[in-house]
Amino acid sequence: MERSAADLVPGQKGMVKDFTDEYISLKLMEMGVLPGTEIVMKFAAPLGDPICVDVSGYALSLRVEEAKTIILS
Numbered sequence: 001m002e003r004s005a006a007d008l009v010p011g012q013k014g015m016v017k018d019f020t021d022e023y024i025s026l027k028l029m030e031m032g033v034l035p036g037t038e039i040v041m042k043f044a045a046p047l048g049d050p051i052c053v054d055v056s057g058y059a060l061s062l063r064v065e066e067a068k069t070i071i072l073s
Helices: 022-030
Strands: 013-019 038-044 051-055 058-062 070-072
Touching: 013 022
Parallel strands: none
Antiparallel strands: 013 038, 013 070, 038 051, 051 058
16 A cells, blocks of 8 residues: 555655656646655644645645645655
8 A cells, every 4th residue: 555645644754756646746846846855744734734744955835635646655
C-alpha cells in the first residue's frame, strides 16, 4: 500500500517518489516538490485542511486533495 503526503502526521517525514495527477504534479514541481525531495508534515489547519509541509527549505501550504497526489517512498 502506497502512502501519500496526506497520510503524514505532524513531525513525520517522507521522500517524494511519484505523483498520481499529471496536472497537479506540474504545479507542485514548480513549487519545489520534486521526486527525491524530503517532505516534512508541520501542522494542519484546525479543521484539517489545508496542511503545512516543509519542503526544499520553506513552508508550503497544500490542500489535502493536492497532498493525496504526492506518493511517498
